[in-house]
Amino acid sequence: MTLPAAAIDEWYPVAMAPDRPLRPDQETTLLGERVRVLLDGQEPRVEANDGRNLPVIVRHGHVWTSLGAPKHDLFAIPEGEQPGRRLVECGAIRVRCSPLRAVENFLDIAHFPFVHTDILGSEPHTEVNRYEVRIREEVDEVWATKVTFYQPQAAKSAQGGITTEYMYRVPHPTCSVLYKTCPPRPGEWDIITLFVQPLEEDLCQVWPWMALFDDQTPQADLIQFQQMIFLQDRSILENQIPRLLPLDPGMEMPTRADLTSVAYRRWLKKRGYHYGAQLVAA
Amino acid sequence: MASVCGTLEVAVWRSASGRVAAWVDRCPHRGMRLSHGFVRGEMLSCIYHGWRFDGAGRCRKIPAHPDLDPPETIRTQSLACLDAQGVIWIASEAPAVAPPDLGNVVPLRSLTFEAGIDAVAAMTGEVPDRSLLRLDAHGPVPPLVLLLQALGPGRSAVHALAAPTGTGALVAASRALEDFRRRTEAQGIAA
Incomplete structure (x- = not known):
């Protein structure tokens, strides 16, 4: 090929x-x-x-x-260089899905109450409020801002439920950077990234990486928390049909909550990034 | 639960009131298998984003937008589905004929065989391509009806029904089916 x-x-x-x-x-x-x-x-x-x-x-x-x-x-992550951050590599998680599906799932918040129940979301707090999405042409990146969601336990360091604010950045076809409310340090953002290694079109390895303001939680607990979240995601990602991400509209039906995913698919198509994608014409 | 109809992967479910439905195993939103979903009352919810579908396959609730009345066009792809004689029957399009009359039998159990339906039929001495087999009584085992469902080239489901009889005979029939499965699968390995 x-x-x-x-x-x-x-x-x-x-x-x-x-x-x-x-x-x-x-x-x-x-x-x-x-x-x-x-x-x-x-x-x-x-x-x-x-x-x-x-x-x-x-x-x-x-x-x-x-x-x-x-x-x-x-791409650079300038905020990751700030002093005082804990840098946490989490190892790799192999997922039998398109690398693009793995990124798209990372950009999605509406699944939290159903897939990460009582951790990143819970019923009846399922509503996805309006947020802003745009493709920043000057840097050629997808950005979603003002994303808010009610979370029972947003992070390992969170005590009880809070409304978390998120920003998503897609600087690379198989990588995304998430900026998220930092419970112990209001005003700063925790950084959680998803680096995806495409093994094949329908098989990938996910390398999560974090740059956090958290000097309390043991390293092993931080890693275990992320691994639990990604294993819950894997049960979804390995059961989506088709395995490849459909880039053309029609096959799947987005709503307003999926604006980031819509922009991501459009951006991939514009860049001609089709590895792991399904095109109607193909 | 997940099932198969020819080459279609299918989700079959029963609502709280007992209504059955069969859909292509794919949520119209993001392609997640609906067979991983959960039943609440008369609705099936997709496990990914909780989209709720009624018995006719129409989307009734999108939890990310609680105030939205989902448009009628959002629906699952439905198959014909019938609950009769203790068996759920599915077809990709509604057939003109009713399912065959199975006679006086009660459901016994369903088993998965690592063998195609032709191999299963051949083991009973029946010609291949028959999906309904009637077996005579044999020792303590009562007369059985076997419905064969192709799950793939080398896999099938066998849905067994037995003439009404005592518990002891039904247990014997169940054991006999397991033995039948062992012999059928061993035949496949030998071949």
């Missing part, structure tokens, strides 16, 4: 950064091709199946690579 440039010339996460335990020679898959993550001393190196060295960036707690030659840098 010949992959389109939009998918090839892009950065993807393939491992946690080497300050975390990394097996010295790790095989993985990227866009259907086998790649190896190696360590040259402290420096990670990524090798393609044919032995050629692939470009590497170590950023946001992960090792990123590309099968092609990206003309752009990997």
Whole structure:
């Protein structure tokens, strides 16, 4: 299969950064091709199946690579650099779904009461208030702002229910950054990201990463909380039909609560990013 | 529950009042399998976003928009579904004929076989392509009716009904079915 440039010339996460335990020679898959993550001393190196060295960036707690030659840098998360943040890598969760479905689910809040019951949402607090979505042309990113939702336990550090405010940013076809009300530090945002490694069109590996203001909760509890949330999501993601994300309208029916998903699909289509997508014409 | 009708994956459910319905196993909103949903009263709710559908498959409630009366066009894709003689029957389009008369039998149990329906029929000595088999009484086992449902190329569901009889005979029939399944699946492995 010949992959389109939009998918090839892009950065993807393939491992946690080497300050975390990394097996010295790790095989993985990227866009259907086998790649190896190696360590040259402290420096990670990524090798393609044919032995050629692939470009590497170590950023946001992960090792990123590309099968092609990206003309752009990997996106930045400036707020993640603020002093006092806990940086938490959560490992990988493999999901039998399109990488794009995994991102779209991350952008969705309406499922909280039903999939993350009594944690990120609960009945009867199911209403999704109006929020704002736009494609910021100057940076070519999708942004959703003023997203609010009532949550029984918004974070590991939350005591009781609060109305949480969210901002979603999609700077990359398979990555999203979530800015979320920070219970112990009002006025600041906690950062939770979803970095998705496309293994195949309908198989992916999700690398959640967090940059939090929380110096109380043990690391293991923070990771366990995220893993619980993503495992609940996996029970949905592996049972959507079709597995690929339909980019053309008609196959699925959005409402006002899905404006972020609508913008995300439109943005993917405009960029010609079809890996993991289903097009009517195809 | 999840079922299959030919090549269609289907969600079959029964409401609190006992009404049955069968739909293509896909929520019109984001494609989630409706067979993972939950029944509340006369409605089936999708597990993903809680969209609620009535027995006719029409969307009645979208929890993200509690005040919205969902437009009539939002509906599931319905199959013909009938509850008769202790069996739920489904068809992708409503057939002109009623299901066959099974005679004086009561539902016994449904089993999944790792074997296609032709292989199951052949084991009983029946010609393949028959989905309704009648087995004579055999020792303590009463006469049985087997309804064969193809779940895939090498999988089938066998819905068994038995002539009304005592509990002991029904237990014997159930054991005999399990034995029949073992032999049928072993035949497949041998072949």
